[in-house]
Amino acid sequence: MGVEELLEGLTEPQKEAVTHAHGPLLILAGPGSGKTRVITHRTAYLARTVTEARHILALTFTNKAANEMAERIRHLAVEPGVTCCTFHSLCARLLRTYADRAGLTPNFSIFDQADQTAAMKLAVQRCELSTDNYPPAKMVEAVSQAKNDMVLPEDYGQYARDWSARSIIPIYQAYQKVLAEQNALDFDDLLLKMAWLLGEDAELRDQLQDRYRFVLVDEYQDTNHAQYLIARGLALDHENLCVTGDPDQSIYGWRGANIHNILEFEEDFPKAKIVRLEKNYRSTPQILAAADAVIRHNRKRKHKELWTDNGSGPPVHVIEADDAQQEAALVAETIAEHIEGGGKYDDVAVFYRINALSRLIEEALRKRHIPYQVARGVSFFQRKEVKDTLAYLRLAANPKDRVSFLRIVNVPTRGIGDTTVERIIERADEAGLSPLEILTDPSGLRVSAHTGERISWFVGLIGEIVRIAADENVSAAVRHAILHSGLRASWSQAKDDDAARNADELIADAAEYDRDHPEGGSLVDWLQQVSLMSEVDSVDPEMGAVTLMTLHAAKGLEFNRVFIIGVEDGLLPYRRQEDREADMEEERRLCFVGMTRARQSLTLTCSRFRVVRGRGSRSSRSVFLAELPREQIEWLSLPSERVPGENRGYDEAAAEAMATRYADWQCGRLVRHEDYGLGKIIWLRPAGRGVCAGIRFKIDGSERTFVLEQAAKLQLLEYDDSGWDS
DNA sequence: GGTCCAACATTTTTT
DNA sequence: ATGTTGGACC
Numbered sequence A: 001m002g003v004e005e006l007l008e009g010l011t012e013p014q015k016e017a018v019t020h021a022h023g024p025l026l027i028l029a030g031p032g033s034g035k036t037r038v039i040t041h042r043t044a045y046l047a048r049t050v051t052e053a054r055h056i057l058a059l060t061f062t063n064k065a066a067n068e069m070a071e072r073i074r075h076l077a078v079e080p081g082v083t084c085c086t087f088h089s090l091c092a093r094l095l096r097t098y099a100d101r102a103g104l105t106p107n108f109s110i111f112d113q114a115d116q117t118a119a120m121k122l123a124v125q126r127c128e129l130s131t132d133n134y135p136p137a138k139m140v141e142a143v144s145q146a147k148n149d150m151v152l153p154e155d156y157g158q159y160a161r162d163w164s165a166r167s168i169i170p171i172y173q174a175y176q177k178v179l180a181e182q183n184a185l186d187f188d189d190l191l192l193k194m195a196w197l198l199g200e201d202a203e204l205r206d207q208l209q210d211r212y213r214f215v216l217v218d219e220y221q222d223t224n225h226a227q228y229l230i231a232r233g234l235a236l237d238h239e240n241l242c243v244t245g246d247p248d249q250s251i252y253g254w255r256g257a258n259i260h261n262i263l264e265f266e267e268d269f270p271k272a273k274i275v276r277l278e279k280n281y282r283s284t285p286q287i288l289a290a291a292d293a294v295i296r297h298n299r300k301r302k303h304k305e306l307w308t309d310n311g312s313g314p315p316v317h318v319i320e321a322d323d324a325q326q327e328a329a330l331v332a333e334t335i336a337e338h339i340e341g342g343g344k345y346d347d348v349a350v351f352y353r354i355n356a357l358s359r360l361i362e363e364a365l366r367k368r369h370i371p372y373q374v375a376r377g378v379s380f381f382q383r384k385e386v387k388d389t390l391a392y393l394r395l396a397a398n399p400k401d402r403v404s405f406l407r408i409v410n411v412p413t414r415g416i417g418d419t420t421v422e423r424i425i426e427r428a429d430e431a432g433l434s435p436l437e438i439l440t441d442p443s444g445l446r447v448s449a450h451t452g453e454r455i456s457w458f459v460g461l462i463g464e465i466v467r468i469a470a471d472e473n474v475s476a477a478v479r480h481a482i483l484h485s486g487l488r489a490s491w492s493q494a495k496d497d498d499a500a501r502n503a504d505e506l507i508a509d510a511a512e513y514d515r516d517h518p519e520g521g522s523l524v525d526w527l528q529q530v531s532l533m534s535e536v537d538s539v540d541p542e543m544g545a546v547t548l549m550t551l552h553a554a555k556g557l558e559f560n561r562v563f564i565i566g567v568e569d570g571l572l573p574y575r576r577q578e579d580r581e582a583d584m585e586e587e588r589r590l591c592f593v594g595m596t597r598a599r600q601s602l603t604l605t606c607s608r609f610r611v612v613r614g615r616g617s618r619s620s621r622s623v624f625l626a627e628l629p630r631e632q633i634e635w636l637s638l639p640s641e642r643v644p645g646e647n648r649g650y651d652e653a654a655a656e657a658m659a660t661r662y663a664d665w666q667c668g669r670l671v672r673h674e675d676y677g678l679g680k681i682i683w684l685r686p687a688g689r690g691v692c693a694g695i696r697f698k699i700d701g702s703e704r705t706f707v708l709e710q711a712a713k714l715q716l717l718e719y720d721d722s723g724w725d726s
Numbered sequence B: 001g002g003t004c005c006a007a008c009a010t011t012t013t014t015t
Numbered sequence C: 001a002t003g004t005t006g007g008a009c010c
Helices: A003-007 A012-019 A035-049 A063-075 A087-097 A113-126 A136-148 A153-159 A168-181 A187-200 A202-211 A225-234 A285-295 A324-340 A355-367 A384-397 A402-408 A418-431 A435-440 A449-471 A474-484 A487-493 A497-516 A523-531 A584-595 A652-661
Strands: A025-029 A056-060 A083-086 A109-111 A184-186 A214-217 A241-245 A273-277 A316-321 A348-352 A372-374 A546-550 A559-564 A598-607 A609-612 A615-618 A633-637 A670-673 A677-687 A690-697 A703-707 A714-716
Touching (some): A003 A012, A083 A087, A087 A523, A109 A113, A109 A187, A109 A523, A113 A168, A136 A187, A136 A225, A153 A168, A168 A184, A184 A187, A187 A202, A285 A584, A316 A324, A324 A609, A355 A546, A384 A474, A474 A487, A474 A523, A497 A523, A670 A690
Parallel strands (some): A214 A241, A316 A633
Antiparallel strands (some): A690 A703
């Protein structure tokens, strides 16, 4: 394929992006704007004109995205050699290669969330704190946030100002020690250590910059600080850094993603060229107008003109049902009509804010015999049987891996009980050795002859796995672990066919790895690949079924017909606790992402009554519904059967007031009250005939509620970025 | 060492 | 309402 062909059929801005080779480049790509096409063509263009494939690095967030990109680049007949991978796998690979420079050993284990929690539990216990007051999962979360921000334990004191947050410092320290003892890194460490290494080791940085002369980062709006430093470090001198993304689709702030990375790219790289891809090839004008009207309400935002020359479609539908069952039934019914009209099941997707909402929809679809697939979090690699099997292999690869050791030393039960394990751990801690090292010489453990026998058998088993992995191949080692550990036997005894099948799948995966790496394959490398693999792409867009997923999971996908259910106050701007404020801007972006997945038809639904956590309660419409352009949408509010004619404290007038009269009153804006002084709007809600607002005041941190129509003492301040944050 | 019941906490989750 | 985890008991 020639260079001209690569540019064929591209719009002007797309061409500009594709042909910009040297220097920083920011591609602001709205939804459905052909971004993927631009970045793959650009990669092909670079490989044709200014460099070789091996000097190009493309970083993504998911393996799926990386694979798809690699595939599409291959289709453009680019020489093989482009590095196309996730941040995490790049870091893992480099940290193994340059382990000595990073102060690591190359066979380190990679801890996933479950392993992290196990390690954290140990850390909390070592601090002699209660796991009730310091729940390990929460602590993992806090430490993860800190690491995403590149905050080390010693800096945590300044990072977290208040006392309760600072109590994490010793836990963070202990946790890092636990990981280090086990020669393990968690997901966040992969990024943190790499970012740190790039900052410290100028020689290595030069070396890597020479290798990766052109760096591309996709979904830049979702990078955290560590990822930012890595991207920056890799492009520090040559500045051939191309980032793509859409600030309006930043939905992972709660996980440490820093939207300022993309918003301030131009300040970071003053020479940056900026290309805006605003033309939408995906959706009807109605859908686009509706999504645009919603996202416009965000204040911390770069304005973007979304447009399309796609043909007109039906208006966006909003359906308000009486209760959640009715809502689900209506969605199912609409889908059934779509099928009767000649549509296909895989045209349709149903999105929701939280997984719990899928249940009623599933029931309704089953009732109508509509096939569906649910994209849910229980991934293959989180399965108990898979984790157990992997623990044997991880222990073989890294004898210091205590989490894995504890996981399987007595699984399946083989007579090494809690007391024995406790003794082993004690001895290991005394001697500063790993449990497995203690077991190699079990004298002095004071265990019965029988237990001693079981122990040496276990040590022998791990040794065999090590040997087989070295002498034969990975799949043989996996098979050996499954068969000889007794796992296989325990599954068949429990008649757990699923477990056996999943284990077979794991062997198949290892066999595939062996095929792909006839030489140079290793257990450590396979384990890395496996740990960094998330949910195998369980969602197949063409399997002839309706797709159910969370709004987060929907990012990057598109469907002809989209339903977003539960567009209700507290649920779509999601509030975890009644008194906590939601991050309205991020919630709104989430809504925007969901809406812009739709090609032809979009339906938003809500209900007046919903059972939440076993308790039923009234619910009211989401403020986002009030933000929709009224001329582009069609309302269908089903008459309430439950409370006939009842005024739920919300009507058209309130929506109207919200959308027009108080359009400037947005969450986050500052106000002044004659009595209470400076305050910040933390929530808004249609109420009665007008708008009700919650304000938090700076003076004493109090939160007060006002009906805007009647609050004469309240005055909206001009927008000011220097506002205080609570 | 295994089973059963009670208490608990319930977002989103690319790696 | 429901699924998970931890403790008590066999």
